[in-house]
Structure formats: C-alpha cells, structure tokens
C-alpha cells in the first residue's frame with residue numbers, strides 16, 4: 247500500500263491499542279434490487295467488527311461477477327452511486343475486515359475480501375469471519391500441490407480447497423473444503439444465483455438469517471438486519487450450511503455434530519448492544535454482567551461510572567444492583583476520526599485524552615467505581631485512573647465486566663502475545679498495584695456464565711461457550727500456533 251493510501255485509512259480504534267480487536271463482519275443478500283446498496287448498508291451496521299478495509303462482490307447477467315474492494319470505512323467508500331454502479335445485480339456479499347491473519351498492519355488490497363474463484367461449473371465468492379487454525383499447514387500442502395495464492399489471508403485456503411474438490415456443484419465443493427478446515431468460521435458465499443452461509447461445527451462466530459421481501463439475507467449480527475428493515479428469521483446453527491435462492495432456503499449439516507462453543511466475548515464486548523445473540527439481547531446480557539459483578543465484588547463508593555462506550559450497559563447493571571448512583575464521569579469525544587490520523591509526537595503523547603475526558607465537576611472528592619469491559623495490556627486503564635485522580639477523585643475502584651484475559655484468542659480476534667497480556671503475568675493484587683487503583687476486581691467465569699443465562703455457572707466438564715482467553719481451555723487445538731511453539735495450559739495451571 248502506498249503511503250498516500252495508508253494516510254487515508256482511519257485507524258481502527260484511534261489511540262486504543264488496549265482493546266481486543268474484533269474480527270470481521272460478513273453480510274450477503276439474494277433476491278433484491280441493487281444488492282450492492284443493501285450490502286453496503288449491512289456492512290455499515292457491522293463496521294464495529296472491522297474498520298481496516300471492506301469489499302463487495304455481486305453478480306448480474308450479462309456482466310457476470312463484479313467486485314469493489316477498498317481500504318477504510320464503508321461510509322467513505324460505498325456510498326456514492328458511481329462506486330455502487332460498478333457492482334450491479336440482485337445478489338451480493340460483503341466483508342469488513344480487521345486483519346486477524348495475513349499481513350497484519352500492512353494490509354494489501356489483495357488481502358481484502360470477498361475472495362473470488364472461477365471453477366469449471368462457474369464462479370464463487372466467499373467472505374470469512376473467524377480464523378483457520380490449521381491454515382499454515384493447509385497452505386503449505388496446497389502450495390506444494392501447485393496452488394498459487396494471491397493473498398496472505400488464511401481465508402484464501404477455502405477457495406483453493408474448493409478448486410481441488412471433485413464436488414459437482416459449488417455448495418458441495420464448499421462443504422468438502424470446509425471439512426478440511428479447523429478453527430472458527432462463519433462463511434458467507436455466493437454463486438451466480440445462490441447465497442450460501444455456513445458456521446463451523448462449534449459455532450464460535452455468529453451468523454444470522456433474515457428475510458427481506460422475497461429475498462434472503464445473511465449477516466454476522468441482527469443489527470445488520472435492522473438497518474435494512476429485514477426480518478430476523480433465526481441464527482444459523484453451529485455446523486449448519488444454508489443455501490438460499492429464489493426457491494427458498496435449504497439447510498443441511500455437513501460436519502460431525504459437536505456441542506456448541508460460541509464465543510462468550512461476543513456477549514461481553516464484540517457484538518453491538520442492539521444485536522440479539524442466542525435469543526438474548528446483548529444489552530440486557532451486559533446489564534446482567536454488571537449486576538453479577540456488583541453481587542460478587544461490592545464496594546462502598548459514591549458513583550458508578552462507565553469507561554465509555556463499551557462499559558456502559560455493565561455500569562448501569564452495577565448501579566442498579568448496588569444502588570450506587572450512575573453517572574457519566576468520563577465523556578467520550580464522538581468525533582475522533584481522521585483529524586489525527588498522522589498525529590505529531592506531542593499529540594500522540596496525549597493518547598487517551600484525545601478520546602476520553604473526565605467530567606471534573608462530577609468526580610471531584612468522590613469515591614468512583616469505574617466499570618470497563620476488559621483489561622488487556624492495562625495501558626489505557628492506567629491512564630484513565632491518572633486522569634480521574636488528577637480531576638480530584640477521592641478513590642478509584644475498577645470493576646471489570648470480564649474475567650482476567652490471560653490467554654490469546656486463535657479464533658478470529660486479535661490479541662497480543664500472551665506475555666503482553668497483563669493477566670498472564672500478574673495476579674489480581676499485582677495488577678491492582680500496577681494500575682495504582684484502590685481496588686480492582688473482575689467478574690468470575692461462573693458469574694459471566696450466570697449473566698449469559700447459565701444459572702449454575704460454568705460446567706467445568708462441558709462448558710457451553712468458548713472462554714479460552716479466560717480459561718486457557720481451547721475447544722479447537724490451535725495447530726499452527728502449537729507448531730510455532732505456543733504452549734497450551736498444563737494440568738497444573
């Protein structure tokens with residue numbers, strides 16, 4: 247990418263490298279006029295899942311397949327008529343990306359999805375959310391057998407595996423390809439006339455089905471159905487493949503059945519609070535997390551303040567449960583964007599202050615409970631604590647709406663290496679002292695499970711969710727990472 251292009255790219259989370267970065271968002275529609283416009287709206291609603299780049303592929307007769315892929319935000323790339331006119335047709339898929347594999351931090355346009363492949367029975371495009379944990383092994387085998395990769399993305403393996411399949415049609419080839427893939431995937435794909443959606447056997451990443459008039463929609467989250475006024479039909483089940491066309495929706499289960507292990511962090515942070523996951527409002531779940539947190543870790547204080555915006559529903563829940571008043575003690579500048587893309591050193595040093603400011607009049611001489619969704623490296627938490635104390639707060643108590651993040655995610659979420667995770671190297675007390683706060687408490691894993699509807703907490707023998715970044719128990723062996731020396735949790739840990 248040229249420097250000029252890179253300069254046009256807004257940073258994913260400006261000055262916020264202390265959050266886990268969401269994976270990607272996928273969207274597809276069949277049977278509507280101007281599919282590309284619908285896809286653009288859907289991707290806009292999914293922008294929180296990836297801000298680095300986006301792409302749309304459509305098909306129309308007689309033009310065939312068309313694609314538009316760009317760096318940056320959907321609103322800056324896919325709203326003008328001239329761009330959308332280049333991707334005509336009644337069927338289309340799209341993808342927003344935050345790079346979780348491939349050329350991280352140095353994305354090339356060839357890494358931007360959807361990917362396209364031409365097969366003997368016609369073309370197909372795919373968009374993938376998740377991470378293939380055996381991608382390096384697959385890639386090596388495929389290259390040795392003659393495949394020529396265009397990108398550095400793990401997702402391209404699926405196209406090459408499809409090319410090698412002997413299946414008679416695209417859905418059959420996709421099925422065969424996905425059976426060889428390990429890890430987490432929610433895939434949206436299209437042929438000339440069919441929209442295909444598939445989730446991995448554990449259903450780690452989300453995917454939902456909606457209806458729009460006579461057409462069908464697939465999306466990472468229900469908020470992307472709301473924006474186009476589509477009706478939410480249901481979630482695609484773990485291990486399910488659906489094929490939607492003018493004839494309706496066919497469903498089948500091509501993989502060995504397994505118990506679902508949906509990503510519990512989607513409930514905590516990744517998904518939008520106005521989405522529905524597993525039949526539950528994400529907002530209400532986050533409020534429940536705050537209530538559980540207050541029950542488990544009460545503290546005498548004057549105000550409960552969220553670290554905006556992601557800590558807000560949990561802070562409201564904490565306040566409701568504890569009876570301690572809720573207040574906006576920290577105000578977020580909603581207009582962070584392109585202004586400081588190439589900040590000078592002095593502006594860069596202002597860091598978190600560019601984004602967050604303390605409401606001085608509110609916090610002065612008060613004992614403050616700060617509710618945040620997670621602690622990753624702890625750098626932002628430290629700065630926020632300093633700002634609150636400088637503003638005259640009497641005490642600062644951190645309450646965290648997830649258990650300590652002590653393990654990296656290999657299923658489509660960008661996490662720092664294990665040694666960079668604060669909780670991997672420090673006990674809770676050490677983290678409290680490191681952050682310099684009066685108290686620091688995390689919700690327990692059992693408390694988190696209760697908040698997502700498991701009344702008895704986490705079943706140690708058969709956990710219902712993926713919680714590997716907290717527990718170190720990986721539901722799918724991260725084969726490539728093990729090859730590279732990653733050490734799984736031992737029985738003694």
Ligand code: SF4
Nearest residue numbers: 509511655712714715
């Ligand atoms: S490791 Fe954590 S972030 Fe990754 S899928 Fe599992 S719960 Fe989600």
